[in-house]
Amino acid sequence: MLRIEGLSRPFGGVYAVRNVSVDVADGELRGIIGPNGAGKSTLFNLISGHLRPTQGRITLRSERIEGLSAHERARRGIAIVFQGARIFRGMTVRENVMVGAHARTRHGFLDAALRTPLHKREEREIRQSTDAALERVGLADWADRYAEALPLGQQRTMQVARALCGEPALLLLDEPASGLRARERHELARLIEGLRGGGLTIMLIEHDVQFVSNLADRLTVLNLGEILAEGAPEEIRRNDDVITAYLGREPAP
Amino acid sequence: MKRPPRTHRVVAVVAVVTLVLPAVLRESALSVYILLELAAIVTVGVSLLMGYAGQVSLGQAAFYASGANAAALLSLHGFPTGIGLLVAPIVAAVFALIVGIPLLRLRGHHLAFATLATQLIYLSMVGRMHLTGGDIGLQGIPPLTLGPFVLHADRNYAYLAWAALALVVLITHNVMTSRPGRALRALATSEVAAESSGVPVGRYKLAVFALAAGFAGLAGGIYAFYVGYVAPGSFPVLLSFEYVVMAVVGGLGTIEGALVGAALVTVVVQSLNQVATLGGMPSYAPIVLSYAAYSGLLIVAVLFLPQGIVDKERLRALATRWRARWTTPR
Ligand SMILES: Nc1ncnc2c1ncn2[C@@H]1O[C@H](COP(=O)(O)OP(=O)(O)OP(=O)(O)O)[C@@H](O)[C@H]1O
Numbered sequence: 188m189l190r191i192e193g194l195s196r197p198f199g200g201v202y203a204v205r206n207v208s209v210d211v212a213d214g215e216l217r218g219i220i221g222p223n224g225a226g227k228s229t230l231f232n233l234i235s236g237h238l239r240p241t242q243g244r245i246t247l248r249s250e251r252i253e254g255l256s257a258h259e260r261a262r263r264g265i266a267i268v269f270q271g272a273r274i275f276r277g278m279t280v281r282e283n284v285m286v287g288a289h290a291r292t293r294h295g296f297l298d299a300a301l302r303t304p305l306h307k308r309e310e311r312e313i314r315q316s317t318d319a320a321l322e323r324v325g326l327a328d329w330a331d332r333y334a335e336a337l338p339l340g341q342q343r344t345m346q347v348a349r350a351l352c353g354e355p356a357l358l359l360l361d362e363p364a365s366g367l368r369a370r371e372r373h374e375l376a377r378l379i380e381g382l383r384g385g386g387l388t389i390m391l392i393e394h395d396v397q398f399v400s401n402l403a404d405r406l407t408v409l410n411l412g413e414i415l416a417e418g419a420p421e422e423i424r425r426n427d428d429v430i431t432a433y434l435g436r437e438p439a440p
Numbered sequence: 441m442k443r444p445p446r447t448h449r450v451v452a453v454v455a456v457v458t459l460v461l462p463a464v465l466r467e468s469a470l471s472v473y474i475l476l477e478l479a480a481i482v483t484v485g486v487s488l489l490m491g492y493a494g495q496v497s498l499g500q501a502a503f504y505a506s507g508a509n510a511a512a513l514l515s516l517h518g519f520p521t522g523i524g525l526l527v528a529p530i531v532a533a534v535f536a537l538i539v540g541i542p543l544l545r546l547r548g549h550h551l552a553f554a555t556l557a558t559q560l561i562y563l564s565m566v567g568r569m570h571l572t573g574g575d576i577g578l579q580g581i582p583p584l585t586l587g588p589f590v591l592h593a594d595r596n597y598a599y600l601a602w603a604a605l606a607l608v609v610l611i612t613h614n615v616m617t618s619r620p621g622r623a624l625r626a627l628a629t630s631e632v633a634a635e636s637s638g639v640p641v642g643r644y645k646l647a648v649f650a651l652a653a654g655f656a657g658l659a660g661g662i663y664a665f666y667v668g669y670v671a672p673g674s675f676p677v678l679l680s681f682e683y684v685v686m687a688v689v690g691g692l693g694t695i696e697g698a699l700v701g702a703a704l705v706t707v708v709v710q711s712l713n714q715v716a717t718l719g720g721m722p723s724y725a726p727i728v729l730s731y732a733a734y735s736g737l738l739i740v741a742v743l744f745l746p747q748g749i750v751d752k753e754r755l756r757a758l759a760t761r762w763r764a765r766w767t768t769p770r
């Protein structure tokens with residue numbers, strides 16, 4: 188599904204991501220962990236196209252995409268849920284989620300102005316898939332509220348619904364569980380499991396190692412922009428380097 | 441029996457009243473009415489730009505002027521006047537595309553100043569060019585002829601402008617309530633999130649800039665045929681400010697706001713004009729008073745009605761209350 192080779196991106200001489208190579212299989216759930224400032228979000232921005240790498244290649248389903256802009260990558264099936272709440276203010280929750288369908292629909296200004304059959308068909312379909320996405324993340328009751336009126340955790344969940352509405356092939360989730368209460372985290376975990384069960388390829392950044400370990404097929408550990416370790420969750424949690432760098436303590440003797 | 445939605449009834453009433461008005465207004469009032477309609481056409485575009493797409497244009501009168509010039513030039517060079525009217529919005533939109541490509545890299549105040557500069561450059565160019573008649577402008581523009589109809593009477597132009605305004609409102613409404621409109625509203629608050637939802641942000645900004653300019657160009661085309669001459673002096677920078685004031689006073693991001701704002705500001709400024717041209721007033725009174733009116737209205741709106749007169753939230757609350765009243769069983 189996704190192949191990253193030798194990807195680098197410095198900020199003012201300091202590498203936020205350095206020579207990173209990752210292979211994510213079709214249908215895999217890949218967890219990304221690492222301490223603050225390790226370059227996790229930067230890696231996601233490089234994949235989604237909000238940042239350009241200075242070196243390296245990104246291949247999505249055998250197509251090179253590192254030169255494409257973010258909206259072109261969205262059209263190729265990459266969806267991202269940002270770490271911060273990036274919502275569309277002044278729009279309802281439903282409208283926010285409807286925007287997510289932009290990537291896979293195509294009617295434009297002229298179709299809209301003339302209310303062509305294409306417009307009607309797509310609008311009907313967008314409305315349906317939006318309601319389905321809201322239902323799925325448990326925000327159906329909030330659909331007609333303004334997005335900025337939602338608590339932070341729900342704003343994050345709304346972004347998940349927005350991403351799902353685009354029916355992506357690869358979903359990037361940047362700490363979706365932060366700001367959620369225990370029960371909501373549990374529901375989110377179930378949602379992610381369900382998505383993976385449906386065959387969606389997911390990359391998940393998460394600070395809570397327990398949380399990702401339960402969900403992920405494999406973990407990639409980043410530290411200071413470089414890959415420190417990669418493997419099945421059990422392996423990673425036994426890895427001495429990871430324990431030292433990430434948990435910030437000496438491995439148990 | 442099912443009632444038609446409240447907005448439909450309001451639209452129907454407004455349509456009927458505004459269609460009857462030209463038949464009953466006196467001549468001087470009729471010309472104010474026509475200018476109001478033309479201003480409303482431009483303001484709907486400005487409101488679309490500012491309220492939905494988050495862009496500020498202080499040069500909208502340049503697009504208005506380019507439409508007027510295009511229509512005037514074509515019909516003075518022997519083209520059918522209908523063609524002139526059709527080409528007016530197209531020329532304005534193309535003009536916007538050309539200047540928009542470099543300008544839309546700017547935001548906020550920078551974009552505002554750049555659009556203002558665009559208008560100043562446009563006016564000084566038109567004022568120097570032989571083709572556009574220099575400072576004197578273009579005169580003797582023939583009346584608009586649409587098929588068998590020759591539009592001589594002011595009343596005809598009132599109806600023409602009405603139809604154009606209705607078209608502009610319809611287009612705006614249709615666009616804003618569908619995929620491209622949601623994308624525009626989205627990119628106004630988060631370009632990054634809009635991009636990652638697949639919205640080509642740059643292209644959409646350019647498209648809405650051109651669309652708003654097209655509206656202004658259409659109004660300019662009608663203006664040229666209605667007045668019969670166009671000169672650089674007909675399109676001062678003050679006119680561009682006027683559109684922004686209308687959009688802000690009425691409430692950005694709503695069609696109703698643009699219409700109410702255009703109506704209110706036109707009526708206030710025209711009333712002051714009456715006062716300013718009374719005997720004994722200095723010759724500069726009209727211009728001073730209109731500047732005062734624009735700034736006064738703008739300040740009042742920003743201080744006391746930040747959402748404009750047509751406050752969506754307030755109206756929505758009102759509408760829910762009414763709906764609740766009607767749907768509760770008695
Ligand atoms: N736009 C930017 N400009 C300059 N430096 C940046 C920028 N974005 C990230 N960095 C730097 O790159 C490094 C990696 O940042 P990044 O946000 O990718 O870390 P992260 O692993 O996501 O951290 P966190 O867990 O806190 O979210 C940090 O040192 C950060 O300061």
Ligand SMILES: [Mg+2]
Pocket residue numbers: 227228229270361
């Ligand atoms: Mg991060």
